[in-house]
Amino acid sequence: MKIIACIKRVPATDAQAKIDASASSLDTSSFQYMTSFYDEIAVEEAVKTKESHGGEVTILTLGPAEASKEVRECIAKGADAGVILTDDDWQARDCRSTAKALAAKIQELGADIVFCGKVATDRDNAAVGPMLATYLGWACVTDACELELNGSTGTAKRATEAGLESVSFSLPAVITCDKGLNEPRYAGLKGIMAAKKKPLDETAPQAEESHAKVVSLETPAPRPEGKIIGEGAAAVEDLIQALRNEAKVL
Amino acid sequence: MSKAILFIEHAGGELRRASLECLGAALSAGLDVTAVVMGPGADAAASALSTSGANAICHLTGADTWSPDRAAADLATLAKESGASAFLAAATATGKDVAPRVAAHLDSTLFSDITSLDASTGSLRTTRPWLAGKVIATCESASEVFCATTRPNAFSAPEGGGSAEVSERAASADCKASVTEVSAKEGGKLDVQEASVVVAGGRGLQEAEHFSLVEGLADAFGGAAAVGASRAIVDAGWRPHSEQVGQTGKVVSPNLYIAVGISGAIQHLAGMRTSKTIVAINKDADAPIFKVADYGIVGDAFEVVPALTEAIAKVQAEA
Numbered sequence: 416m417k418i419i420a421c422i423k424r425v426p427a428t429d430a431q432a433k434i435d436a437s438a439s440s441l442d443t444s445s446f447q448y449m450t451s452f453y454d455e456i457a458v459e460e461a462v463k464t465k466e467s468h469g470g471e472v473t474i475l476t477l478g479p480a481e482a483s484k485e486v487r488e489c490i491a492k493g494a495d496a497g498v499i500l501t502d503d504d505w506q507a508r509d510c511r512s513t514a515k516a517l518a519a520k521i522q523e524l525g526a527d528i529v530f531c532g533k534v535a536t537d538r539d540n541a542a543v544g545p546m547l548a549t550y551l552g553w554a555c556v557t558d559a560c561e562l563e564l565n566g567s568t569g570t571a572k573r574a575t576e577a578g579l580e581s582v583s584f585s586l587p588a589v590i591t592c593d594k595g596l597n598e599p600r601y602a603g604l605k606g607i608m609a610a611k612k613k614p615l616d617e618t619a620p621q622a623e624e625s626h627a628k629v630v631s632l633e634t635p636a637p638r639p640e641g642k643i644i645g646e647g648a649a650a651v652e653d654l655i656q657a658l659r660n661e662a663k664v665l
Numbered sequence: 666m667s668k669a670i671l672f673i674e675h676a677g678g679e680l681r682r683a684s685l686e687c688l689g690a691a692l693s694a695g696l697d698v699t700a701v702v703m704g705p706g707a708d709a710a711a712s713a714l715s716t717s718g719a720n721a722i723c724h725l726t727g728a729d730t731w732s733p734d735r736a737a738a739d740l741a742t743l744a745k746e747s748g749a750s751a752f753l754a755a756a757t758a759t760g761k762d763v764a765p766r767v768a769a770h771l772d773s774t775l776f777s778d779i780t781s782l783d784a785s786t787g788s789l790r791t792t793r794p795w796l797a798g799k800v801i802a803t804c805e806s807a808s809e810v811f812c813a814t815t816r817p818n819a820f821s822a823p824e825g826g827g828s829a830e831v832s833e834r835a836a837s838a839d840c841k842a843s844v845t846e847v848s849a850k851e852g853g854k855l856d857v858q859e860a861s862v863v864v865a866g867g868r869g870l871q872e873a874e875h876f877s878l879v880e881g882l883a884d885a886f887g888g889a890a891a892v893g894a895s896r897a898i899v900d901a902g903w904r905p906h907s908e909q910v911g912q913t914g915k916v917v918s919p920n921l922y923i924a925v926g927i928s929g930a931i932q933h934l935a936g937m938r939t940s941k942t943i944v945a946i947n948k949d950a951d952a953p954i955f956k957v958a959d960y961g962i963v964g965d966a967f968e969v970v971p972a973l974t975e976a977i978a979k980v981q982a983e984a
Contacts, residue, residue, distance in 0.1 A: 428932050429932065441800065511769070512774075539794060540776075549734075549737070555733075560906075575847075578847050579848045580731075580844045580846070581844065581846040582843065582844050583842065583843060584842035585842075595905070625774070626774035626806055626807040627774045628805045628806070628807055629802055632800050632801070632802050632803070633800070635799075638938065638943070641958045642960065643962070643963055646964050650964070651972040655973075655977075664920050664921045665980050
């Protein structure tokens with residue numbers, strides 16, 4: 416089975432956001448980077464799929480050359496190869512241009528199943544996985560929290576506001592992964608050492624203009640100073656009055 | 666007027682609030698809206714929509730088994746045929762599943778979870794959160810079709826009116842994936858993103874069994890409240906991930922958010938700071954949650970929450 420896990424290098428979730436002088440891009444100077452939280456789940460599912468069905472796992476990312484750090488961390492957890500579509504202007508890419516570039520590369524590499532995180536924790540757009548599947552003309556299940564593959568078909572479960580949906584699909588498919596699908600493993604020393612020596616395929620992505628134009632960025636206004644109503648259960652009556660008469664939410 | 670195709674969700678004919686808000690967003694931006702419904706009960710949904718303020722209704726028939734790829738292909742075809750310059754859906758689990766595929770069929774970019782939509786500059790301009798709301802981006806689309814999903818609770822439902830015509834057309838047959846079963850949530854529980862009141866619990870509750878305090882307080886709101894959880898207690902296995910509020914969970918903006926025993930890590934604050942009113946109950950007076958809370962009570966959750974539950978139940982009984 417040819418398995419691909421797509422990952423994104425994103426700012427660590429504890430990053431403080433600062434906006435640069437242009438007011439239309441982020442000041443990234445203090446950012447520490449990591450593999451997006453849900454992409455770690457995608458990588459784990461890819462490796463688990465290889466372990467139970469055989470095959471090979473390729474980690475695919477679009478990002479700066481520095482993303483080799485995240486790609487190697489994923490290889491260390493059991494993937495076989497890494498591909499970086501290197502783009503210094505990666506922060507300016509939108510979901511469409513990213514999905515098209517990934518789709519072109521996946522077509523070239525060939526795959527039976529592609530795993531993505533359900534959303535990247537920087538732009539929060541949750542779009543690249545299903546867009547990628549549509550450009551490829553493949554089946555897609557988003558937000559999968561359970562997955563079972565049987566030959567050329569599979570079933571997955573996803574949580575919606577109404578309950579748990581069971582989705583049946585045929586391969587090839589793109590699966591976007593939600594928390595609960597698995598518990599990502601830690602890399603072992605042996606894996607880390609081997610990943611260091613792995614040659615990575617670094618190529619330029621298909622040129623594609625971003626259609627999402629950022630007019631401006633701002634940090635939300637801080638919430639007005641709140642107040643401590645009081646201590647313990649004795650403060651409950653004052654809280655009710657405030658919610659009723661001041662906030663008018665009761 | 667610019668034309669827009671809207672994907673409208675319903676549950677057995679009853680229109681979803683998030684979809685009505687999406688309709689409200691489109692109408693407020695001056696778009697000429699064709700609202701599209703499909704699936705079991707779509708007849709009732711279509712007739713409810715005809716007096717909602719939408720300009721036209723399209724009922725896709727024969728799509729009784731849900732397939733997001735088929736829905737997306739049909740919606741994209743409608744958008745192309747009508748020369749629509751916008752496609753909108755609600756940012757629900759279903760809307761977010763379908764909308765990116767519609768955008769790809771239209772070779773257009775997509776803005777998820779938008780919180781405003783404005784046509785006053787001559788083209789559609791929108792705002793949406795990045796980094797779970799630590800940054801607000803104002804964006805425009807250079808694509809042929811402006812595609813977006815509207816965040817629940819960010820827009821108002823339309824006042825209604827008019828009498829739009831309902832047209833029918835057959836859904837396409839081809840589908841690559843389909844839903845075979847939906848196991849409903851117990852007792853029709855509200856989703857944390859759709860509720861107007863969210864009561865959330867954190868590590869301060871000390872043990873999984875104590876989460877019943879949070880559930881009890883939510884119940885006191887008489888069906889208007891959903892429960893939420895901090896990452897710490899989801900990771901500990903006390904609560905499902907579907908209830909997690911924060912950067913690696915859900916971003917919520919209810920009218921009232923009550924945080925019980927949640928210290929307020931930056932990732933959690935990102936997920937709830939746009940709530941209209943925030944109440945925090947925490948033992949530690951220095952907890953960062955008090956920096957974003959409108960009203961704070963310093964104290965033991967085991968003492969404060971039962972008293973608050975009783976008081977809320979009394980208020981509800983009077984209402």
